[in-house]
Amino acid sequence: MIDGLAHTLISTVRAAPATRDEIAIFVKIAATGGGSQGANLFQRRRVPEVLIAKGVITRAETLADLAREIGVRGDELTRTMLRFNEFTVMGLDPDFGRGQSAFNDCVGNPGHRPNAAIGPLDRPPYFATKIIPGDVGTCGGVITNEHAHVIDDNDQVIDGLYATGNITATVMGRTYLGAGGSIANIMVFVYVAARHAAGYEIPN
Numbered sequence: 001m002i003d004g005l006a007h008t009l010i011s012t013v014r015a016a017p018a019t020r021d022e023i024a025i026f027v028k029i030a031a032t033g034g035g036s037q038g039a040n041l042f043q044r045r046r047v048p049e050v051l052i053a054k055g056v057i058t059r060a061e062t063l064a065d066l067a068r069e070i071g072v073r074g075d076e077l078t079r080t081m082l083r084f085n086e087f088t089v090m091g092l093d094p095d096f097g098r099g100q101s102a103f104n105d106c107v108g109n110p111g112h113r114p115n116a117a118i119g120p121l122d123r124p125p126y127f128a129t130k131i132i133p134g135d136v137g138t139c140g141g142v143i144t145n146e147h148a149h150v151i152d153d154n155d156q157v158i159d160g161l162y163a164t165g166n167i168t169a170t171v172m173g174r175t176y177l178g179a180g181g182s183i184a185n186i187m188v189f190v191y192v193a194a195r196h197a198a199g200y201e202i203p204n
C-alpha cells in the first residue's frame with residue numbers, strides 16, 4: 001500500500017465509518033520481473049492479460065509510469081518503495097505489521113528468508129491493483145453458550161435469542177485461524193440453535 005495515502009486512509013477509517021468507495025483507493029503494488037520471487041507465491045504465476053486489458057490491473061516498466069497510470073505522486077511512490085525494500089532485508093513491515101502472524105507466514109513463500117511474507121519489490125514490470133476492504137471475520141461480539149443462546153452480562157441466557165456468525169464472539173477466541181475458519185462453525189451453531197429452539201435433542 002502506498003505510504004502516506006494509506007496511512008491517512010487507515011486513520012480515517014479507524015476514526016470514523018467510511019463507505020467502500022471512500023476507501024477503495026488503497027492500491028497494492030507488486031513486482032514480478034527479474035529473478036527475484038520476493039515473498040509472494042503468486043509472483044510465480046502469470047498475471048492474466050485479460051485483467052490488464054480490462055484495466056483491473058495496471059502494468060508499467062517504471063514506478064513513475066505506474067504512479068501516473070494510477071493517479072498518485074511518483075516521488076511518493078518511489079520513496080515508499082525504497083523504504084519498504086530496505087525493511088524487507090530485515091523481514092520487517094513496521095508500517096502495517098505484515099509477516100508477524102502465523103497466518104501471514106502460512107500464506108507467504110515457504111523458504112523465503114528472513115520473512116516468508118515480506119519480499120522486495122525491486123524488479124520491473126510493476127503492477128498495481130485497487131484494493132477494496134471487506135471483512136472476513138470478527139473476533140468479538142455477543143457471547144453465546146453451547147446452544148448458541150446469547151447470554152447477558154450476568155451469564156444468564158436471554159430467552160429466545162440465539163446468535164452465530166460474525167455478530168458473535170467466535171468459538172476460536174480472539175483470533176482468526178485461517179481460510180475456511182468461519183462458515184463451518186456458523187453452520188454448526190445455526191443447526192444447534194434451531195434444534196435447541198425447537199426443543200429437539202442436540203446430537204454430539
Ligand SMILES: Cc1cc2nc3c(=O)[nH]c(=O)nc-3n(C[C@H](O)[C@H](O)[C@H](O)COP(=O)(O)OP(=O)(O)OC[C@H]3O[C@@H](n4cnc5c(N)ncnc54)[C@H](O)[C@@H]3O)c2cc1C
Nearest residue numbers: 134135136137138164165166167179180181182183184186
Ligand atoms: C473475501 C472473503 C472470503 C472468505 N472466505 C471464506 C472461506 O473460504 N471460508 C469461510 O469459512 N469463510 C470465509 N469468509 C468469511 C465468511 O464469508 C463470513 O465469516 C460469513 O459469511 C459470515 O456470515 P454471517 O452470517 O455472520 O454474516 P454475513 O454473511 O455478512 O451475513 C449478514 C447478512 O445480514 C444482512 N444485513 C446486514 N444488516 C442488515 C439489516 N440491518 N437488516 C437486514 N439484513 C441485514 C447482510 O446484507 C448480510 O446478508 C470469507 C469472507 C470474505 C469477505
